Amino acid sequence: MTRTPSNKPGRPADEEFLKQMLGRKKRLLVDRASQFGASGLPSAEQLAETVAFAPEDGNIWLCGQRMMLLQGSAFGAIRRELIEALGFDRARGLLTRIGWQAGARDAAQVSEQWPQGDHASLYSAGPRLHMLEGMVNVEVVRFEIDSGVGHFYSEFLWHNSLEDDEHIAAFGLGGEPACWMEIGYASGYASSLLGRLVVFREQECRAMGHQACRIVGKPADQWDDIDVDLAYLDPSDFLSRSTYASGIETTVADLKEPADSKQLVGISASFVAASQLLQRVAPTQATVLLTGESGVGKELFARTLHQASACRDMPLVALNCATLPENLVEAELFGVERGAFTGADRSRPGRFERAHGGTLFLDEIATLGLSAQSKILRALQEGEIERVGGTAPIKVNVRVIAATNVDLRREVEAGRFREDLFYRLNVFPIHLPPLRERREDIPLLMSYFLRTFSLRHGRQLAGFSTRLVNALLTYRFPGNIRELQNLIERGVIAAGDGEVMDVVHLAEAGASLMATAIGLTSQGRLSAAQRSEKTTGTPSASAEDDSVMGALAEPALESLQDFVSGRQRVLSTSLEEIELRLVRLAMERSGGNITAAAQMLGMSRAQVSYRLKGS
Incomplete structure (x- = not known):
């Protein structure tokens, strides 16, 4: 049979x-006459501890696998x-x-x-x-x-x-x-x-x-x-x-790995759907728009797409648009002719020319100004560019992959993004899900990062504790895969050889991780980590992001939370102070990039700069 x-x-x-x-x-x-013994690895108690409940997400976990009642x-x-x-x-x-x-x-x-x-x-x-x-x-x-x-x-x-x-x-x-x-x-x-x-x-x-x-x-x-x-x-x-x-059926096995050997790892339904779209569009020349939150792996998807395309042997040129000052964007994209401006002592090609015959990856494209957007649109439509200070058009054959962590349709409605460029980029959109929507992939990613960083740092760990696995399965991950990667690398460095990585090895992240897990004792009773009085006293707080709860611990935002929840009738801090704290929080999350921070807050770059100068 x-x-x-x-x-x-x-x-x-x-x-x-x-x-x-x-x-x-x-x-x-x-040979045993009754039940299994209590000793050994894993024990009955250790197995029971692998049960974790995440009611806010509608998830139940057992041994790192999603279950249902x-x-x-x-x-x-x-x-x-x-x-x-x-x-x-x-x-x-x-x-x-x-x-x-x-x-x-x-x-x-x-x-x-x-x-x-x-x-x-x-x-x-x-x-x-x-x-x-x-x-x-x-x-x-x-x-x-x-x-x-x-x-x-x-x-x-x-x-x-x-x-x-x-x-x-x-x-x-x-x-x-x-x-x-x-x-x-x-x-x-x-x-x-x-x-x-x-x-x-x-x-x-x-x-x-x-x-x-x-x-x-x-x-x-x-x-x-x-x-x-x-x-x-x-x-x-x-x-x-x-x-x-x-x-x-749940891998992208037909896609070649990027040259840097980083792999796409995942088996969740949302990851598989994105991977299959990637596999479908890779052999074509279509423009691809990758959307998703920061840290979901847009650049890795772009590199994998290039490696699977017909132009895999040609250049892949990447540019993070948010890292460039507005006055340098056009020079970086289209190149410069000698003498175009003070300091331009030689001619040099831009990213479009360097990517000729290959792929140009434009990350955080929503941060570009309207002038640069119009020139990118012309380059895509006409297949030619002009260097800054130049007069002769230069033909370019480039496949563009764009990425953004904001809703471009809303940016168009707000007048911050050209509608015609949006439609030109949105030929084949692929949405990359946040890690909290693909939790089945967390154990796989943990193992992958453990192997990667153990090899890089010359360490030999014995694996992960049950407590850490449960905590990561139920954590909200505002930083997505990038945050998980950093946590595991930190644990690899902090834990000793032969030791099991535990929550305590993740330094200050450990407390917020433990506040999320609800587990099961060996006697079958639910056991939740102790939360602070403020967190447990606010019903809506349990659904908040751990990073947000950390921010609310500051006086200005804590006062705002008390006022919004009705615990205080009077707002005991000024709106300017709250606004400044939000601006600083956005600057922290954007790595100090003013344009990206402005995008997060729905403000202009000038408004953010003004508030920072006033502080």
Whole structure:
């Protein structure tokens, strides 16, 4: 029943993990008469601590994976309708494969989160996670693993199975086992963890009238009539169906990496959508407009797009428009002829000429003045430019990628951006989502940055603490990927070799991170970090950005918050002081760039300059 294995490559991180699992040859024999022991890595308490709730975002996390709460009766209704629509055999196969995927993904997350975990505890984490997910209560009868000789045997008793409860309620007792999804989960977890196909069978089941479900797992080649099980599992080369090689549809594998070897990392729906648009437009010559907040990776997307285009061997010239004074923009873009102005002692090409035949990336294009905008429009429409001080037109063949962190339509309405240039740039827009809308990518990005900075700084860390993972999964990330990157680099430097990176290694960022996490204790109770009296006393404050809450701690903005919330009837500070603080805050966020700060506040550059001079 198995199919020919897929030749498509999996994700590099998954291949490394698989090699790691297959390379383990340590001998392990375990025999326990009751439950799993409390010792070992990861322990039951550590697994329970991986549960994190982010109600403001509508997210629940378990071991770095997004979860959902679903009523048992709703699950039962879905299951019943599948059986009625597909028949028992086809519904059983579908639910078994769904369970397989869930088990394989849990195995991947556990092994990545605890790379130094011992064999018994890594394997025990599967049943423990199954219990945390509310599916079944697991009692261990016996399990044996000997990687050296390829021996595996596992036997459990399942009590209080949710799947059995719903099956019996809908169809009563019968002559066949009914824990289909749970069998798939056990098989997927063990197979993916051990690197070989392991199949579990129900020897007894409550749906058949037994007191508990007794399941036994062995390597597939040690079962008789294995084709019956494979008909339901349909593993199709189980490694290609597992998490370790199933990411082909959710990557941009056909896009070549930029020359600086920085990669696009992500599996979330919003990231995949942006990546697919990038893949679609890359081979064309269309102008691309990248939109999104600061720090979402617009320049990396632009470099990846250039690398995937037909002009990949030609220059990629980048310019951050916000870093240039207005009187130098045209010279930088279009070049200068000798003697055009004082100090122009030689002719030099601009960015358009240097990018001839290749790609010109214009970042923060909304900060350009109207004069420069009109000349860019002419260059795009006519395919020619004139240097400052020059008279002869120069032909240029350039593909333009523009990027902005503001809404250009609003800028057009406000008269700060030319409407005709907007339509010329907006040929193929791609919106890059903020990190808070692609939280599924945070564990992947954490691992990627950990490897990158460990190599750069010559460090060897043991991974991340559960507390840090939960904190980052629920943090608001005003600085997006750039902020996460900086946090991980800081942690790599601060933590010692062989040490687990924790919140304390992130210096002043640690307090604000811990204020966001709501977790679960090993006893199953919700546990939230202590918040300051001011934060917890204001219902609306919990939805605010951590950076904003930090700013409100200053007297001027704190007074404004008290006045707006109704805690004070009189505004106890001047509007000028509040306005100046907002201007300073925008200057901090823009790195001292007055034009960018003005864009943030909806003010003109002159207005911001005036207020700064007055301070």
